Amino acid sequence: MQRSGDAHGRRPRVLRPRSPGGRGRGDGPGRLEGIDLARGLAVLGMFVVHVGLGWTAADGSNAVQPLVSGRAAALFAVLAGVSIALLSGGSSPKSGHAMGVALWRVVVRGLIMLPLGTALTMLGTPVSVILAYYAVFFVLAAPLIEERWRVVAGGAAVLGVVGPLVSFWMRSMVAEGPLRAPVEAVNAYDPLVSWAGDGFVNFLLTGSYPAITWMPFVLAGLAVGRLDLRCVRVRWALVGVGTGVAVLAYAASWAALALLGGRARLEASFTPEAVAHYGGAGSLDAALSEGFAGTVPVGDWAWLLVAAPHSGTPFEVWGAGGVAVAVVGVCLLAAGYLRWVLYPVAAVGALALTTYVGHVLLIWVVEAGVLAGTGLAWVGADLAVSVLVGSLAGATVWRLVVGRGPLEWPLHAVSLWVARRIP
Numbered sequence: 278m279q280r281s282g283d284a285h286g287r288r289p290r291v292l293r294p295r296s297p298g299g300r301g302r303g304d305g306p307g308r309l310e311g312i313d314l315a316r317g318l319a320v321l322g323m324f325v326v327h328v329g330l331g332w333t334a335a336d337g338s339n340a341v342q343p344l345v346s347g348r349a350a351a352l353f354a355v356l357a358g359v360s361i362a363l364l365s366g367g368s369s370p371k372s373g374h375a376m377g378v379a380l381w382r383v384v385v386r387g388l389i390m391l392p393l394g395t396a397l398t399m400l401g402t403p404v405s406v407i408l409a410y411y412a413v414f415f416v417l418a419a420p421l422i423e424e425r426w427r428v429v430a431g432g433a434a435v436l437g438v439v440g441p442l443v444s445f446w447m448r449s450m451v452a453e454g455p456l457r458a459p460v461e462a463v464n465a466y467d468p469l470v471s472w473a474g475d476g477f478v479n480f481l482l483t484g485s486y487p488a489i490t491w492m493p494f495v496l497a498g499l500a501v502g503r504l505d506l507r508c509v510r511v512r513w514a515l516v517g518v519g520t521g522v523a524v525l526a527y528a529a530s531w532a533a534l535a536l537l538g539g540r541a542r543l544e545a546s547f548t549p550e551a552v553a554h555y556g557g558a559g560s561l562d563a564a565l566s567e568g569f570a571g572t573v574p575v576g577d578w579a580w581l582l583v584a585a586p587h588s589g590t591p592f593e594v595w596g597a598g599g600v601a602v603a604v605v606g607v608c609l610l611a612a613g614y615l616r617w618v619l620y621p622v623a624a625v626g627a628l629a630l631t632t633y634v635g636h637v638l639l640i641w642v643v644e645a646g647v648l649a650g651t652g653l654a655w656v657g658a659d660l661a662v663s664v665l666v667g668s669l670a671g672a673t674v675w676r677l678v679v680g681r682g683p684l685e686w687p688l689h690a691v692s693l694w695v696a697r698r699i700p
Contacts, residue, residue: 282688309506310616310623311609312363316356317626318604320633322349328640329402330661347586350407350486350492351597352604353629357414358498359605365422368505381418387415389688397474397634400641405485405570408633409469413480413488416494421496426503433454433496437594440489441581444589447482447489451576485571490589497598506609513605523599528585530592539582547576556587593650622670628682631675632668640662 308528322345324330329340365371365379394409420431450456460478481488504511522615534540540561547561555574556563568586584592612619642648643657656663676681681689 280689290521307610308627309363309612311506311512311612311681312356312359312605313350313623313626313669314612314619315605316629317358317622317624318608319349319352320625320629321622321665322352323633323637324664325349325669328637328661328664330665331492343566345591347588348597348600350587352601353407354414354486354491354494355498355501355598355601355605357411358495358500359459359502360498361415361418361422361495362499362502363426367502370503372695376682377699378693378696380422381699382692383415383419383422385692386688387412387419389691390415393634394476395469395473397637397683398475400637402469402637402644404637404640406475406637407486409473409475410480410484410486413477414492417488417492418499420496421499426500427551428661429496429503430500433500433598434494436496437493438682439595439600440493441589441591444487444489444572445578445581448572451483452463452575483572483585487571487589490572493594494598494601497602501602503604509610512609514604516603516610517606519599519603519606521599523596523603526592526596526599527584530582530590530596533582537578542579542581543577546579551576553681597675620674621669622674625668627676628685630674630688631684633680634684635671636664636668639667 323343325339325345326349329339331339334340360605364382369643370376371379373601389412390408391412392404394412397404397406397408408527408596421432431528447456449458463478464470464476467478469477470479475484479485479487489554501515506512534543544561549557549559551574552564553556554570555566555572556569558567564582565585569588571587571589573580573583573588573590580588581590582592583590584596585595586597612623616623639656640660643660648654648657672682
């Protein structure tokens with residue numbers, strides 16, 4: 278039986294009503310503006326840490342930095358997982374050859390990130406560049422893109438506890454144990470270490486964003502991206518679950534330190550020398566507030582009880598991960614109603630790679646004194662404002678006029694071209 282259609286044989290379009298309250302406003306069938314908004318907030322949060330964006334509190338510190346330190350990077354990592362999920366079909370995963378193409382697109386993107394991140398690290402700016410670590414995250418996450426979201430979420434939850442414990446144990450054997458000589462040998466032959474000081478041992482275990490403690494964020498994002506993110510109930514669930522997890526994690530850390538003797542134990546053994554390679558704090562209070570450089574000291578197991586930024590402990594992973602999931606939910610809810618008000622921030626998120634690379638390059642240019650004595654010297658006079666205004670205005674104009682970012686376009690084109698040619 279021939280189906281009815283128009284004169285050209287096309288089937289008529291069927292309009293299906295949305296379930297009341299089941300979908301968000303303003304998202305449409307394509308790109309999720311809320312994900313771009315969350316990614317934009319993550320980038321702006323990194324600006325707070327990297328260039329001092331924010332405002333000065335009464336004690337002279339940056340009032341915003343304690344809120345975003347560690348959490349902005351965690352949100353960035355969670356959104357990497359969300360992007361992997363969306364790239365491979367979102368709540369309706371691709372299958373067969375289409376899923377194979379998606380998998381290889383993820384791997385190729387990671388391989389592109391490695392030289393780009395290494396090049397930025399070689400500039401010697403004070404920024405702990407995350408892009409080379411992204412290469413490892415993408416490659417490790419790729420084999421899991423066909424798993425059910427419950428399996429991936431369970432893996433993230435387990436690794437959020439086991440990863441920090443294994444990291445602590447392995448790093449203790451690197452510091453004064455049987456793994457010291459093998460790690461030194463690997464680093465001696467790793468060209469990335471000689472070029473940028475950041476090699477595969479750092480990427481996996483000892484660096485600023487080691488995979489063993491950062492993959493829980495990526496896997497949590499991969500699980501989130503498998504949900505129906507256009508459903509309002511799912512968005513509220515992300516807010517509720519993320520908030521609950523964060524509150525429990527930070528409260529448990531506080532109880533372990535204040536009520537169970539963890540803080541007293543750390544105060545008794547603390548010395549500046551012990552944390553010299555982990556952030557260089559001069560006191561325990563400073564270490565707990567300012568955070569670490571990706572890992573905690575291995576001299577005392579009580580360090581695993583802290584939830585300080587970039588400490589890589591179970592409490593920090595669960596706390597920062599919970600905050601990230603809640604922020605994703607809030608952004609998905611807000612984007613449909615405040616789309617044009619928040620458009621500049623979402624534009625930064627849509628051009629996150631370009632904006633991230635651009636701000637690192639600008640920091641390098643200013644620190645090298647390239648702009649001194651020129652008509653652009655004002656850019657370095659207030660770098661935080663320059664980075665903020667330049668990113669918001671530049672990303673907004675580019676997205677409205679051109680669309681995909683100048684680095685996002687080749688990343689998309691190359692990864693798609695290569696993936697389609699892999700059997």
